[in-house]
Amino acid sequence: MKKGVILLLLLTTWGCFKPVAYLQTKVRYPVEVFYDNQRPDRPFDPLEDLEIKGEVPLTDRQSADRRMVSRGNDMQQKELMLSRLTLQAKKLGADALVAVRYTYYTSATSNGYMMTGLAVRYKKEHEVTTIEK
Template sequence: MKKLALLFLTIVSVSACFSPVVYLQNKGHYPVDVFYDTQRPDRPFDPLQDLEVKGEVPLTSRQSGNERMLSRGNDAQQKELMLSRLTLQAKKLGADALVSVRYTYYTSMTDNGYVMTGVAVKYKQEHEARQ
C-alpha cells in the first residue's frame, strides 16, 4: 500500500510540472485582426479581397475504426494552421484585418475536407471615416 501511495504522489508531483499544450487560443497572435462571421470590427473598413484556404487531409486512426466513423472534422491544430495561412495571405495584401471568417468541412470514407474563407480588409483612416 505504501508503494502505491508513493507512486501516486510521484506521478502527481511530476505531472504538476507540466502544463497542457493548447493549440487553439481564444485570442491567437496573428499578423492581422481576426473577426469571425458573427463578429464585426468597431472601425470602418474597405474590403480588399475574398480569401480561401481549402484542402483535404486523411482520416486519423482515432476518427475511424471497424469501418465506422468515430469523429469528424479537423482538430484544433489543423484549424489553427488554416487560420494562420489565411491571415498571412491577408497580410501580404496589406490588410489590417480578416473579417467574416468561416470554417466548413466535409468527411468522406478516407478524408476530411475543409474550406476556410474570409475577407481581407483595410481600416479606413480617421479622417476618411468622418467624411
C-alpha cells in the first residue's frame, strides 16, 4: 500500500518540477570577437597583431596524486585573457579582433598559455563605395 501511494504521488507530480538550468549570458567585450574559423561580414583594415602569454603553476586539482588530471586554463581564465586582449584592441582604436587563437602547453609544474588576435578597424561606408567605383 505504501509503495502504491508513493508511486501515485510520483506519477502525479511528474513534470511539475523542472531541473534548474543556469542561464548563460554572452560575455560582451569592448570590440567584436571573431575566432580563427570566423570572419566579419564587413571589410576591414588590419591595425596590429596582439598577443597575451604567460605561465601559471598547476593547481592541486590538476595534479592530484602526482598525475595530470586536467590541463590548460578554465573558461573563466580564458575569458579574462580575451577581455585583456580586447581591451588592448580597443585602446588601438579597433572595432574588432579577428583570427583569435588560444594555445596552451603543460609541463610537470605549470600551464603555459598564449592568446593571439589581429586588431582591425572596419572600413567606413564611403571608403568601401569609393574603392568599388
